Amino acid sequence: MNTAPQLGFLGFGEAAYHLARGLRQEGVTSIAAYDINTNTPERGELIRRRAAETATRLVASNAELAAAANLILSTVTANQALAAAEQTLPHISARHTYADLNSVSPALKRKIGEKIAAAGAKYVEVAVMAPVPPQGHKVPMLTGGVHAREFADMLAPFGMQIEVGSTEIGSAAATKMCRSIMIKGMEALITECVLCATRYGADEPVLASLNKSFPGIDWPTLASYMISRVVVHGERRAREMEEVVETLRSSGVDSWMAEATTKRMDWSVALGLKARFEPDGPKTYREFARVVAELQPPPES
Numbered sequence: 001m002n003t004a005p006q007l008g009f010l011g012f013g014e015a016a017y018h019l020a021r022g023l024r025q026e027g028v029t030s031i032a033a034y035d036i037n038t039n040t041p042e043r044g045e046l047i048r049r050r051a052a053e054t055a056t057r058l059v060a061s062n063a064e065l066a067a068a069a070n071l072i073l074s075t076v077t078a079n080q081a082l083a084a085a086e087q088t089l090p091h092i093s094a095r096h097t098y099a100d101l102n103s104v105s106p107a108l109k110r111k112i113g114e115k116i117a118a119a120g121a122k123y124v125e126v127a128v129m130a131p132v133p134p135q136g137h138k139v140p141m142l143t144g145g146v147h148a149r150e151f152a153d154m155l156a157p158f159g160m161q162i163e164v165g166s167t168e169i170g171s172a173a174a175t176k177m178c179r180s181i182m183i184k185g186m187e188a189l190i191t192e193c194v195l196c197a198t199r200y201g202a203d204e205p206v207l208a209s210l211n212k213s214f215p216g217i218d219w220p221t222l223a224s225y226m227i228s229r230v231v232v233h234g235e236r237r238a239r240e241m242e243e244v245v246e247t248l249r250s251s252g253v254d255s256w257m258a259e260a261t262t263k264r265m266d267w268s269v270a271l272g273l274k275a276r277f278e279p280d281g282p283k284t285y286r287e288f289a290r291v292v293a294e295l296q297p298p299p300e301s
Helices: 014-026 044-053 062-068 078-091 106-118 132-138 148-158 171-199 203-213 219-251 256-270 285-295
Strands: 007-010 031-034 071-074 097-100 122-128 141-144 162-164
Touching (some): 007 014, 014 148, 078 097, 097 106, 171 203
Parallel strands (some): 071 097, 141 162
């Protein structure tokens, strides 16, 4: 019989919600979460609804979360990863495992890991290697650190797909960061390509040409999917790409493309695109292009 951990989510956004739902179905019965947006007008209703759906107990502080859980999964935005850890430090001890699922640079993972270890708890870096939905808790994860095997053994019985990587903190993060150069870069490029092509009525021939150059890829479907990710998760992606930029600079590699990708993600946020669509974003790239054209009309010829 598997002994389920007492699970606590630090941040209860999309990733935490889908992980909690899957793990609840697999038999994890004790799930708590602390999210600073629980009672805000912007996100509170969604957080509370998702918590009720997954039977996740929402707590009011980092201290309450640490008291309720022995396994804490940090799932905040990249720019809040360090602050979330520091706010949790006074409340954790040797009975806790702190798994950092945030998309941040290797250097930041090491910094957080050192702080968690100094507090007496176990630290595991986790790189989530694909979008959490639709795979949910079965999304592939790469882990690192001396406690990575223990973490994997704890959750593998509940359906999680965890690969144990290096015992050195930072290796898994580097893998994630370099992958994001490609994935988020493609999202930005497809967004820019479609915006221009639709204004010239050239989107169909452009995508048909890409189909010929890269057979096996359904480019119209891929374009619609990737653009929806930019719209729905632009803020989170922009902050992640800032960590990618830091990773590149730390390695001595120029970060030109990553910086441009960050600008495109921030553009989506500044334009307020997320509020113009349903929660899952635009259904097609043409719907997206039509809304953007209304917000940013092309110049007069």
